[in-house]
Amino acid sequence: MFATIKNRFATTDIEVKREDLYKVVVQRDAIFELIFMLREQYDYQTLNAITCCDWIEEEHFAITYILTTSDRKQSFMVQTMIGREDAQIDSLTHTFEQAEIMERDLHEMYGIDFPGNQNLVELSLENWVHTPPLRREFDTLEFVNNNLSFREGRDGNMDVKKEMKRLRALKKAQKAAAKKAKEEASEVSDGN
């Protein structure tokens, strides 16, 4: 199986993550062909999940399809990268019906478009108009500070590091002053 996939899709390597879990990264235009092949020839009958990972530094999303054989003993992660700007990838609903709800989830949380999915409506959020919340440029704390308010009355908080520094400086100054006073006193006594 590995040799066939390597030859056909010109991938460098197939990672064996665990005994029962393989992973392959392929080009975006070859991914559906690979999924069909896995399904038809190697008995990967079930689509377990479609996941997405936001690689904001490399400016792409990693979309992973996890397929499982009908005897539930082998899983295959098929991964591809799509650009973050104008992110879209074809829907898998024509092959796996359960992909519909997973694609709705990704559409809602990452703003990825799935042409071919007929039912790409909101899943768990209601009336969400901001940046899709699981994109990494979305700052939840900033959003909370802009839209919601925390309870007041938490005043009196000190920056402990600064406070320590200040107290240390104060202590030093005091000590120096004391020393100086002592020296002066001794000078005075010497003078006498």
Added chain:
Amino acid sequence: MIILDLALMLITAYFVGFIYYGLYRNITARFQRRIGPTIFQSFYDSIKFFGKKEAISHGWMFYLGPIIMATGAIMTLFFIPFFYQSESFSGLSGYGNLFLVLYLMLLGPLGNAMGVGVGGNPFGVMGVTRGLTRLFALELPFYIAVVAIMSISQSADIATIAGSQTTINAFAHPLLFIAALFSFVAMMGQSPFDVVGAPVEVYSGPASEFSGKFLSLLMSQSAIFSFAKLVLMVNLFLGGADGFFELLWKTFVLFLFVIAFGAIYGRFKTPQSVDFLIKVPTVIAIVGLIFATAWGN
């Protein structure tokens, strides 16, 4: 002084009914190995609901539901004599017999069905549908048993039936009693026939849209109606009563049986309960009727 008599009957039924309901909750709690509320808890609930304000209205017809139901319950009570000899606590029973009582017992549920239907709450409508379906099923064995009792006593007057029992009917005609008892458990809304007001399935069914004073009224009528039905059963099958003490212990034994039954068994679905009521108690009642007419008296 029939007015005073009626008022006393109503007050007795109200308080005894509520205490029985409190006992019901307490005893059910004991079956579930809890401590349970005080026996006045249902009364407190009822008064509290009386002090609440309505949140919404569905028009006057909606409010007629509980009122018709309460009317049916109170009228049923007035036509059932508490004691078979006494002049007092006989209410209006001189003016109507068992047929009228059986008719009046139907009035409440039908009136309530109209009111709930106007409310438009789907759970209420579902509960009413289930309730009426169950009502038609439970009437069959009950009516057969009551008709047999009437033919044995040669009378349709409740006090006469109660007084004429030398051996009480429950022992003289056990098959009729058993058949009527199944119907009675269903009439009291106990398991396994309690699918009408099942809290987790249809959100307390017909009462789901009522709140405030009208729920309080529904609770009160339920207490009064339960006591009326208990007294009717005592009169028909347990030889009636000659005084308050006898009435109370006989109704209480019957009530205890009903709540024990309700605490033990699970819930039938509506078709199951209809099927059961039409097959088992009805067959028992018919056999009892044949025995009673062929070898009775």
Added chain:
Amino acid sequence: MKWSIDISGTLSPLGILAAMMQKPNTIAYPAVKKETAVGYRGFHTNLLVDCIGCANCQDVCMNDAIDMIKTDKEYNVKNSSQCIPRIDYGRCCWCSLCTDVCPPDSLKLDEEYLGVTQYASDFLYMPKDK
């Protein structure tokens, strides 16, 4: 609807009637108090003789529940910042991380946990000194 006569299914539930004679399982709470389990995470306590005001608890708290505030009480001479923690019980989830990282082991969780109030602004908590 299909059904059949089930003798044991009808009779076996009668065993429940015996529960009537048994003692209830209930803990009648206000009268009978249940002992707090060992290691239960209740309110915070902070031993001021030991507290060094290092703000490790504040740093580790994921819920941003701890404020370091100036104290007017007698504090440890080694308390270099003269600050002690105050906890916002509108944030705390009793994960106990703050007590785990406390270097002198002065911040601890007590067995008390009952707190009821009408006003949400009451939920700032000054750990007891014990």
Added chain:
Amino acid sequence: MDEGFLKEQQVMESDLNSETSHKSSVDFLMDWFRRRSIFVLAYGTGCGAIEMPPTFTSRYDAERLGIRGAATPRQADVIIVSGYCSYKTLRRIIRTYEQMANPKYILALGSCTVNGGMYWDSYNTIKRLEDYLPVDMYVNGCMPRPESILEGFMALQKEIGDGKISSWQKYEDNYAFYRKNQEAVLGQTVAPAYDADWYLYDGGL
């Protein structure tokens, strides 16, 4: 500085307390019955709902104190907001609360209802419940044990018995304030406008 909870009594409640001094004997009796009988809406809104089954079943048996579950909001007195409250749940809680009959109360469990709790930086949960609904009693904990919930109920019962709680009145009086906050997080589609006098002009009595 005191130890323990830092009490900050709110001035806005003080005028409500003064009314109790001249309440009639009917009110007194009614308050007593209200205190003895509390129906709790069976609606678990958050993780704390898991503490409610032991409270209401045989282990802690809240029915001893007259507290029992109600199946529909029409018959309920108390709604328990058990823990974190997402926007989506908040919409349902508001609609349910408005369907309940006066007098009605809200019991808030856990840290999340006070100041966000462990969801303090979450984009999808509200931080302060009292901005959206009038809360009568807060119970401390994450989550509170059944004893704490019972303690909260008993405190609520005491306040009801003294006739001090009129949060539903506060909600009606300050509806514009609550509505504004609700619309800020839920958008314009929050719910039909709540009006205490619905039943007067809806073909009612």
